[in-house]
Amino acid sequence: MTFISTRGYSNPQETFLDVVQMGLAPDGGLFLPKEFPHITLEEIQLLQNLSYQERLFLLLQKFELSLSDEQLIEMIENAYTEFTSEKICPLSPLDEKRYLLELFHGPTASFKDMGLQLTPHFFAASATDPKQKFCIVTATSGDTGIAAIEGFKRIKNMSVFIIYPKDGVSDLQKKQMQSVTDANVKVLGIDGDFDFCQNATKRVFTDPEFTQKIQEHYTTKFAAGNSMNWGRLLPQIGYYFSAYADLLQEKKIAIGEEIEVCVPSGNFGNILGAFIAKTMGLPISKFICASNENNILTEFINTGVYDISTKNLIKTDSPSIDILKSSNIERLLYMLSPHSEEIADLFQSLQTEKRFEISAPIKEEIQKYFIADFCTEKEMQETIQYYHAQHNILLDPHTAVAVCVSRKTDTKNAQQRIIASTAHFNKFIPAIEKALGASLDTISYSNDDHSHLALLSEKENIQTESISASYTELLSEIEKFLVTQQ
Numbered sequence: 001m002t003f004i005s006t007r008g009y010s011n012p013q014e015t016f017l018d019v020v021q022m023g024l025a026p027d028g029g030l031f032l033p034k035e036f037p038h039i040t041l042e043e044i045q046l047l048q049n050l051s052y053q054e055r056l057f058l059l060l061q062k063f064e065l066s067l068s069d070e071q072l073i074e075m076i077e078n079a080y081t082e083f084t085s086e087k088i089c090p091l092s093p094l095d096e097k098r099y100l101l102e103l104f105h106g107p108t109a110s111f112k113d114m115g116l117q118l119t120p121h122f123f124a125a126s127a128t129d130p131k132q133k134f135c136i137v138t139a140t141s142g143d144t145g146i147a148a149i150e151g152f153k154r155i156k157n158m159s160v161f162i163i164y165p166k167d168g169v170s171d172l173q174k175k176q177m178q179s180v181t182d183a184n185v186k187v188l189g190i191d192g193d194f195d196f197c198q199n200a201t202k203r204v205f206t207d208p209e210f211t212q213k214i215q216e217h218y219t220t221k222f223a224a225g226n227s228m229n230w231g232r233l234l235p236q237i238g239y240y241f242s243a244y245a246d247l248l249q250e251k252k253i254a255i256g257e258e259i260e261v262c263v264p265s266g267n268f269g270n271i272l273g274a275f276i277a278k279t280m281g282l283p284i285s286k287f288i289c290a291s292n293e294n295n296i297l298t299e300f301i302n303t304g305v306y307d308i309s310t311k312n313l314i315k316t317d318s319p320s321i322d323i324l325k326s327s328n329i330e331r332l333l334y335m336l337s338p339h340s341e342e343i344a345d346l347f348q349s350l351q352t353e354k355r356f357e358i359s360a361p362i363k364e365e366i367q368k369y370f371i372a373d374f375c376t377e378k379e380m381q382e383t384i385q386y387y388h389a390q391h392n393i394l395l396d397p398h399t400a401v402a403v404c405v406s407r408k409t410d411t412k413n414a415q416q417r418i419i420a421s422t423a424h425f426n427k428f429i430p431a432i433e434k435a436l437g438a439s440l441d442t443i444s445y446s447n448d449d450h451s452h453l454a455l456l457s458e459k460e461n462i463q464t465e466s467i468s469a470s471y472t473e474l475l476s477e478i479e480k481f482l483v484t485q486q
């Protein structure tokens with residue numbers, strides 16, 4: 001299987017494991033397979049009676065990962081051991097025709113675990129030189145950080161360096177990250193927003209001088225743990241197939257019947273996993289992209305104009321989708337129209353003019369599949385209130401954004417709809433108590449687990465460390481950390 005960068009770079013010699021190690025392509029673009037494997041309806045039918053792990057194996061096997069079947073089976077077995085649900089990502093009915101796909105049963109209680117519990121095993125398999133070290137450098141708006149730490153911290157020769165906007169993540173997200181004490185993990189707040197953090201990490205990977213120095217002095221290569229990395233995105237295709245197989249098994253749909261998915265989106269990696277599943281043959285008719293008040297994706301999908309020149313990031317109670325630059329849009333554009341020069345131009349113009357506009361045919365192509373809308377903080381809170389009052393369940397704020405947008409975009413002849421439930425509500429207790437106007441101790445609700453997270457939120461505030469939004473300061477912090485890893 002050959003990989004290609006959205007901006008044109010391709011080297012047929014490079015395998016899946018090379019692409020995982022590289023993270024970002026050398027031309028600054030994002031890797032995609034040149035062609036996607038196909039899965040037939042007969043094969044989808046067969047997924048029904050399998051476990052999540054077996055379903056994932058059958059899918060990933062089609063991607064020619066340059067791993068033996070035994071290796072891949074072992075990786076998948078080891079990746080999904082710390083989940084609180086035997087089904088890994090069960091579906092639960094929400095109301096007529098709507099199901100929550102519960103992606104939060106992993107060790108850090110967000111959907112990021114679905115990818116990041118597996119990605120580190122790809123890294124481990126990719127290491128050919130026993131002396132070579134890797135440092136995962138990742139920007140997080142909340143959930144990626146802890147999920148990357150939990151995924152990577154036990155892998156030999158790996159260290160993890162996380163930066164986050166110091167006022168842009170929830171208290172509990174901060175505590176989850178800062179309370180990790182492993183010597184190969186460093187977590188640093190930045191006095192800036194998520195876009196600064198994400199740009200800065202991208203710049204580290206493509207900084208020839210710095211990367212060369214780090215390799216020479218510390219035998220260390222940088223690697224990406226977020227959804228810029230194909231090895232992180234790939235496992236995220238699996239749960240959409242799995243959800244479809246569950247609907248089949250429960251006889252909610254017939255084989256071949258189309259479904260819709262609705263996903264609270266930030267970097268667009270989760271919903272792109274669903275779109276790739278469709279490209280491979282999963283019958284999905286519509287992709288509903290849900291945003292909060294940071295509604296850049298709504299605007300882009302509805303107008304074809306991506307314009308951040310007049311926008312400031314708004315702090316909301318769904319911080320993991322507080323975003324202006326959504327990196328996987330680049331992959332979507334390439335999948336719909338594989339003209340890498342044009343794509344390089346668009347993202348160059350985003351850099352310099354903070355804006356780009358796609359052509360009318362590509363806009364139409366996007367709108368054939370994608371519907372986008374957003375919800376306000378008040379609407380998100382009302383959604384939490386409504387589902388607690390009517391159904392006695394608590395939705396996390398990100399899931400509530402998706403549920404709210406799903407209701408807004410409902411049509412009379414809507415198909416069965418899967419809503420990605422991307423975090424456990426226990427990760428966002430203050431926001432939920434604000435929405436309900438009551439303390440969780442005083443109310444009842446039926447979906448209770450992950451109580452260890454509730455305990456963590458009661459901990460005293462722990463020491464947090466931060467630096468200003470300066471690239472040179474960041475480089476010096478990274479180097480200081482790598483000195484401790486020798």
Ligand SMILES: *Cc1c(COP(=O)(O)O)cnc(C)c1O
Pocket residue numbers: 110111112143144227264265266267268269270271320321398422423
């Ligand atoms: C990361 C995250 C999202 C957004 O996912 P993308 O792949 O970045 O679009 C949504 N909800 C939660 C809880 C998340 O952690």
